[in-house]
Amino acid sequence: MTKNPQKPLKxxxxxxxxxIRTERIPHIWCPGCGxxxxxxxTLKAIKGTGIPYDRFTMVSGIGCSARGAGYVKLDSFxxxxxxxxxxxxxxxxxxxxxNVIVFSGDGDLFAIGxxxxxxxxxxxxxxxxxxxxxxxxxMTGGQVAATTPNRAKTTTTPFGNPDAPFNLPLMAxxxxxxxxxxxxxxxxxxxxDSINEAMAKKGFSFIEVLSPCPINYGRRxxxxxxxxxxxxxxRTIIKNGADPARADIDFDRGVILGKFVDIDRQTxxxxxxxxxxxxxxx
Amino acid sequence: xxxxxxxxxxxxxxxxxxxxxALAAGCRFFGAxxxxxxxxxxxxxxxxxxxxxxxxIQMEDExxxxxxxxxxxxxxxxxxxxxxxxxxxxxxxNLGLGVCTETPCVIVNVxxxxxxxxxxxxxGQGDMMQARWGSHGDYEIIALAPSSPQDCFYHTIQAFNLSxxxxxxxxxxxxxxxxxxxxxxxxxxxxxxxxxDRPKPSGRKDRFKLYQPGPNGVAxxxxxxxxxxxxxxxxxxxxxxxxxxxxxxxxxMMTNLKGKIRNNxxxxxxxxxxxxxxxxxxxxxxxxxxxxGLTAVDEARKLGYKAGLLRxxxxxxxxxxxxxxxxxxxxxxxxxxxxxxxVHYEVERCAGGQAPAHxxxxxxxxxxxxxxxxxxxxEKF
Amino acid sequence: MAFWREPLDTQEIQISxxxxxxxxxxxxxxGYCIEFCPKDILAFSDSFNKKGxxxxxxxxxxxxxxxxxxxxxxxxxxxxxxEDPDIAATETT
Numbered sequence: 001m002t003k004n005p006q007k008p009l010k011x012x013x014x015x016x017x018x019x020i021r022t023e024r025i026p027h028i029w030c031p032g033c034g035x036x037x038x039x040x041x042t043l044k045a046i047k048g049t050g051i052p053y054d055r056f057t058m059v060s061g062i063g064c065s066a067r068g069a070g071y072v073k074l075d076s077f078x079x080x081x082x083x084x085x086x087x088x089x090x091x092x093x094x095x096x097x098x099n100v101i102v103f104s105g106d107g108d109l110f111a112i113g114x115x116x117x118x119x120x121x122x123x124x125x126x127x128x129x130x131x132x133x134x135x136x137x138x139m140t141g142g143q144v145a146a147t148t149p150n151r152a153k154t155t156t157t158p159f160g161n162p163d164a165p166f167n168l169p170l171m172a173x174x175x176x177x178x179x180x181x182x183x184x185x186x187x188x189x190x191x192x193d194s195i196n197e198a199m200a201k202k203g204f205s206f207i208e209v210l211s212p213c214p215i216n217y218g219r220r221x222x223x224x225x226x227x228x229x230x231x232x233x234x235r236t237i238i239k240n241g242a243d244p245a246r247a248d249i250d251f252d253r254g255v256i257l258g259k260f261v262d263i264d265r266q267t268x269x270x271x272x273x274x275x276x277x278x279x280x281x282x
Numbered sequence: 283x284x285x286x287x288x289x290x291x292x293x294x295x296x297x298x299x300x301x302x303x304a305l306a307a308g309c310r311f312f313g314a315x316x317x318x319x320x321x322x323x324x325x326x327x328x329x330x331x332x333x334x335x336x337x338x339i340q341m342e343d344e345x346x347x348x349x350x351x352x353x354x355x356x357x358x359x360x361x362x363x364x365x366x367x368x369x370x371x372x373x374x375x376n377l378g379l380g381v382c383t384e385t386p387c388v389i390v391n392v393x394x395x396x397x398x399x400x401x402x403x404x405x406g407q408g409d410m411m412q413a414r415w416g417s418h419g420d421y422e423i424i425a426l427a428p429s430s431p432q433d434c435f436y437h438t439i440q441a442f443n444l445s446x447x448x449x450x451x452x453x454x455x456x457x458x459x460x461x462x463x464x465x466x467x468x469x470x471x472x473x474x475x476x477x478x479d480r481p482k483p484s485g486r487k488d489r490f491k492l493y494q495p496g497p498n499g500v501a502x503x504x505x506x507x508x509x510x511x512x513x514x515x516x517x518x519x520x521x522x523x524x525x526x527x528x529x530x531x532x533x534x535m536m537t538n539l540k541g542k543i544r545n546n547x548x549x550x551x552x553x554x555x556x557x558x559x560x561x562x563x564x565x566x567x568x569x570x571x572x573x574x575g576l577t578a579v580d581e582a583r584k585l586g587y588k589a590g591l592l593r594x595x596x597x598x599x600x601x602x603x604x605x606x607x608x609x610x611x612x613x614x615x616x617x618x619x620x621x622x623x624x625v626h627y628e629v630e631r632c633a634g635g636q637a638p639a640h641x642x643x644x645x646x647x648x649x650x651x652x653x654x655x656x657x658x659x660x661e662k663f
Numbered sequence: 664m665a666f667w668r669e670p671l672d673t674q675e676i677q678i679s680x681x682x683x684x685x686x687x688x689x690x691x692x693x694g695y696c697i698e699f700c701p702k703d704i705l706a707f708s709d710s711f712n713k714k715g716x717x718x719x720x721x722x723x724x725x726x727x728x729x730x731x732x733x734x735x736x737x738x739x740x741x742x743x744x745x746e747d748p749d750i751a752a753t754e755t756t
Contacts, residue, residue, distance in 0.1 A: 185736065
């Protein structure tokens with residue numbers, strides 16, 4: 001006679017379970033991957049706003065991070081590669097009352113979607129863009145990205161990356177973003193607070209989150225997941241208000257974290273109302 | 283402030299008529315990117331939309347324009363974009379997303395001559411096969427072809443109605459001549475224009491399944507913020523909308539996507555005929571080339587040929603049955619189109635050897651002269 | 664620590680106390696919670712979960728201060744902490 005294993009009467013409920021499509025858990029992210037952490041932080045930040053969940057929507061592109069939209073229990077959109085921002089812009093402009101979160105990866109947002117990113121920032125489109133930066137294309141097996149450090153090994157740079165990576169906070173701030181911050185998955189509390197602050201912020205908010213891709217990036221660059229997190233702990237420095245021009249990712253020199261930009265500028269939808277609808281009652 | 287429906291008689295271009303048709307149909311979001319010869323649609327919408335509570339945004343490229351109208355559609359509004367050849371190519375990726383996610387929207391393609399940049403200011407009908415198959419994968423789509431500015435007005439309304447009813451992107455395949463020529467356009471009273479809105483869900487929100495087909499094969503569609511917590515993905519998905527990476531899920535999804543169009547062909551397909559009752563020679567045409575055909579029919583009749591014309595208002599889905607029936611009773615079919623054979627091959631396929639199918643085509647740049655059709659009739663019949 | 668003076672208000676400060684909950688079958692064994700728990704209360708368990716990973720266990724459960732760090736850094740929504748009701752009750756008195 002076999003005995004059923006002892007189970008608690010009520011299945012344990014994680015405090016974020018009300019925002020997760022629990023029937024789709026476990027998610028596809030590998031052991032040690034940091035996307036789940038960024039996702040948790042984002043959900044915690046949504047909870048922290050106190051705004052009803054049906055006032056939020058999440059849009060993703062394509063890639064590992066972009067699977068986030070599939071796990072969040074909100075109206076959520078998993079779109080095409082690089083196109084999360086213009087899709088989200090359509091949502092925001094058609095219904096400015098919604099809080100629109102773009103959750104995607106560095107390959108999606110900054111290579112194929114780079115043009116959309118700078119234009120949404122220029123317009124100050126009222127979106128909260130959370131970018132999980134794992135320095136590579138994880139979903140396709142670890143190819144060089146627009147964020148891969150110089151000389152790093154990937155499947156398409158077997159001799160090392162000959163190119164230079166983007167400095168994402170610099171790009172965001174130069175393009176006109178209202179809010180720019182960078183954290184790592186180790187800095188969960190700052191990250192959560194920052195996403196929360198960015199959601200409350202009117203305008204284009206951008207949060208870069210450094211996150212390990214142990215399987216497809218770390219493995220080729222002799223970095224175990226815990227090694228990467230040690231780097232985040234030991235080789236980063238929090239400097240709020242730092243010049244984003246100095247925010248290159250160079251762990252030998254130290255990587256700057258914190259809030260780089262927090263300015264007030266009219267958003268795209270409010271400008272549209274004031275410029276194009278001069279006769280309206282709003 | 284002008285009303286949304288500009289009831290009255292106007293002397294306007296096809297492009298402007300498209301825009302007015304869209305406004306009359308209830309379109310309240312336009313994602314734009316300028317391109318000749320479709321720019322005037324965007325320009326007109328930029329001016330008119332804020333007045334009627336709508337939103338116009340010029341995006342950074344056609345990829346973004348197409349993405350933005352899909353996003354807007356999910357907020358519950360009717361949305362559209364307009365473009366031409368090169369821009370149409372850029373829209374193909376997200377057109378596929380629209381098909382896969384069953385997102386209603388309208389895309390006007392004011393065709394010019396290609397390939398590539400081609401003749402940007404001159405007419406062409408070379409995007410017809412791209413309209414049918416341009417995005418990757420297998421799918422069904424609806425495409426209408428206006429022959430005049432008045433058609434532009436009505437076909438754009440019809441495009442929105444079909445798009446809402448069947449939850450599919452609908453293409454209005456105009457061309458440079460139709461888009462740029464001015465003619466009288468009669469806009470009726472708003473109350474006489476029949477409009478269709480997408481089916482909306484009812485019942486328990488927690489049991490709602492995003493892609494569970496309704497009676498006509500089309501699933502109801504909630505808007506963002508209505509509490510249904512929908513997940514919308516371009517991945518193969520199950521009825522809940524969740525990614526389902528299996529052969530069975532793919533087959534089920536394709537059955538739904540194709541079925542909602544293929545099982546409603548009678549409702550979707552519209553054609554017009556001219557002197558077709560006793561015709562022995564049938565001209566098949568669409569868009570601006572219909573005008574060549576109409577003159578050619580009259581000329582041919584004067585010469586003693588029993589000619590008639592079948593105008594394809596709906597080019598896709600293709601009126602296969604109608605062509606088949608005609609082919610069984612006529613001496614021959616002639617397709618007129620400003621390309622070197624696209625819809626012609628569809629006509630030939632459906633004729634199935636019952637009657638010869640001929641093409642009067644051109645490399646593009648101008649409307650085809652009826653003399654070319656008469657010459658062919660004299661030669662072949 | 665021996666050189667440090669004990670703060671004068673130590674007796675008045677309530678250090679919250681928590682209970683760690685582990686949803687074993689969600690864990691993929693990355694070890695982040697174990698490595699970075701500020702009170703070092705977690706350790707890998709010897710047992711396997713149904714996916715074949717070693718989930719964490721609370722080796723020193725009494726030391727949990729309910730800081731929620733494990734809850735957020737866990738990429739799997741597999742661990743969380745709740746405030747110990749007994750302490751909460753004493754706090755209100």
